[in-house]
Amino acid sequence: MTRVPITGMGIVAPGAIGVEALRELLAAGRGAVEPVDRFDTSGLSAHAAALVRDLNAKQFIAPMKLRRMNMPSRFALSAARMALDDCGAAPPENTGVALGTAFGPVQTSVEYMQEYVARGAALAPPHLFAESVANAPGSHVAIEHNLRGFNITFTQRESSALAAAMYACAQIVKGTVPAALIGGVEELNEMVFSVLDRIGALADDMRPFDARRHGFAAGEGGAVFTLGIGPKVYAYFSGFGIARDTTATISDWGEDAGAIVTAMRTALDDAGLTPADVDAVFASANGTKRLDAAEARAIARLFSCDVVAAKAYFGEHAAGNALQIAAAILAVADQVLPASAGFEVRDESLPLAPTRTAIARPLRHVLVNAISAGGGIVSAVISREAA
Numbered sequence: 402m403t404r405v406p407i408t409g410m411g412i413v414a415p416g417a418i419g420v421e422a423l424r425e426l427l428a429a430g431r432g433a434v435e436p437v438d439r440f441d442t443s444g445l446s447a448h449a450a451a452l453v454r455d456l457n458a459k460q461f462i463a464p465m466k467l468r469r470m471n472m473p474s475r476f477a478l479s480a481a482r483m484a485l486d487d488c489g490a491a492p493p494e495n496t497g498v499a500l501g502t503a504f505g506p507v508q509t510s511v512e513y514m515q516e517y518v519a520r521g522a523a524l525a526p527p528h529l530f531a532e533s534v535a536n537a538p539g540s541h542v543a544i545e546h547n548l549r550g551f552n553i554t555f556t557q558r559e560s561s562a563l564a565a566a567m568y569a570c571a572q573i574v575k576g577t578v579p580a581a582l583i584g585g586v587e588e589l590n591e592m593v594f595s596v597l598d599r600i601g602a603l604a605d606d607m608r609p610f611d612a613r614r615h616g617f618a619a620g621e622g623g624a625v626f627t628l629g630i631g632p633k634v635y636a637y638f639s640g641f642g643i644a645r646d647t648t649a650t651i652s653d654w655g656e657d658a659g660a661i662v663t664a665m666r667t668a669l670d671d672a673g674l675t676p677a678d679v680d681a682v683f684a685s686a687n688g689t690k691r692l693d694a695a696e697a698r699a700i701a702r703l704f705s706c707d708v709v710a711a712k713a714y715f716g717e718h719a720a721g722n723a724l725q726i727a728a729a730i731l732a733v734a735d736q737v738l739p740a741s742a743g744f745e746v747r748d749e750s751l752p753l754a755p756t757r758t759a760i761a762r763p764l765r766h767v768l769v770n771a772i773s774a775g776g777g778i779v780s781a782v783i784s785r786e787a788a
Contacts, residue, residue: 402671404637404787405570407730409488409627411480411584414715414724415451415620419483420731427728427739428759432713434607434618440591447603450589451620451716469528470541471509472588473502473623476720477538478545480625481582485546490631497550497578498543499569500625501561501585503718505535508590538586542625550578559685560771561585562624562723563779567641573629580630585723586623589716594619600652602689602774607717609686609710609741610693610755612748617687620716624723626730636733639766640672640782646695649776654692661699661778665768668780672766679782680764681707681738683729684755685772687717688743692772694751701752704768710755713743722771726781729769733785737761 410420416433417426426433433451442448458467458475461482467475477500485492510533517525531537536554543552551572555564562585569581597603597619604616628638644664649655669676682700686693700708711728712721732738741755748754764785771779 402640403574404639404784405573405628406634407626407628407636407638408631408633409484410635410727410730411483411487411625412727413453413456413476413480413622415453415622418455420487423727424731426714427731430740430742430759432607432742433715434713445595445598447598447605449605450594450618452589453622471506471532473506473586474532474538474541476586476623477625478541480584480623481542481546484582484625484627488627488631489633492546492548492630493579494547495550495578496548497569497572497581498539498548498552499565499581499583500539501555501557501565501719501722502535503556503558503561503587504593505556506533506537506588507593508588509533511592542582550581557777558773558775559718559722560773560777560779561719562726563769563771563781566638566726566781567779569628570638570641581628582625583628584623584625585719587621587718587720589619589621604688606743607688607713608743609684609688609713610697610748610751611744612746614688614690614693617689617717620718620721622715622720622724624727635730637784637787638781639784640668640674642667642671642780644778646776646778649774651775654689654695654772654774655776656691656695658695658698658702661696661770661772662702664778664780665699665703668768668782672782674766674782676703679704679706679766679768681709681732681767683709683711683725683767683769685770686710687712696770696772697751697753707738707760708753708755709738710741710744711739726769729767729783733764733767733783736764
């Protein structure tokens with residue numbers, strides 16, 4: 402694949418608003434998971450999550466527009482504004498937009514249906530209906546910046562953001578558009594948290610690859626990246642691969658390490674690389690028993706390089722995937738691998754252990770995995786050089 406330059410980043414993360422704040426969060430080596438106080442969790446098993454607390458959306462969105470936007474749209478528009486400011490150039494009019502989200506604006510849908518039931522269809526607020534669809538954040542980004550290229554939203558659970566990146570890069574390489582804004586956004590709300598808790602997915606801590614792992618912490622926020630806009634370059638997307646684990650259920654990960662190997666090999670082939678060319682893998686590991694075990698086996702089959710598990714910094718789902726991509730981009734740009742937050746005790750049944758501390762070292766290429774409950778797998782190679 403022709404390498405696609407990543408030229409700007411906008412970050413709305415738990416504990417980090419902006420690129421520099423994300424650098425500081427990763428350098429500190431501590432995740433942002435903390436007790437939930439947004440809604441009552443007293444009847445649930447889990448009580449912690451990674452929440453965005455420091456975003457002042459008025460810095461990025463006009464007040465009259467802000468009033469009509471739900472939280473995912475605020476995350477996306479704020480991150481897009483930061484990304485465009487970061488890249489230092491105005492986007493071409495035919496720039497595309499591709500965002501990912503695991504669950505979309507569930508809270509808005511709940512509020513609309515409550516109004517619909519209480520007041521009837523004629524009196525239910527129409528702005529809630531417009532904001533209840535998964536593609537509302539991407540639509541706001543395109544409208545705000547007059548972007549008339551493709552506008553697409555991926556809902557592939559935990560791998561949504563990397564799927565969006567793959568689509569946008571393919572369109573740029575084909576010449577459909579000259580540039581794109583990509584990324585992922587997620588909002589944590591009571592309904593999503595309660596459902597995930599009911600199926601036993603959640604934990605109050607997040608320990609990827611750790612012997613004590615027992616589930617993931619949900620997260621929210623978002624990240625937006627500019628592709629092909631402006632002179633600055635952080636790194637390049639150089640290859641993608643996809644596969645499906647048919648042993649996965651709709652609410653859990655599977656056990657087919659071979660499917661993960663297929664996605665990673667395809668990404669390497671697309672980039673024209675071999676496993677020996679990869680200096681680090683940013684794993685999709687999130688502290689669940691099945692995912693971490695299958696991915697560890699898959700990585701060990703192909704690589705003998707460093708492995709980073711970054712999701713404990715900002716929780717799981719589409720925002721977690723987008724912020725995982727951001728962490729990998731910064732690693733390549735800064736030539737520093739972060740510590741794997743939450744990892745302390747090695748699981749001797751696994752063939753690898755992730756980074757315990759930050760490591761400064763040459764990084765030519767890193768591979769990023771995104772693996773969904775339900776079986777979707779996307780792998781990408783991020784490279785330092787244009788060729």
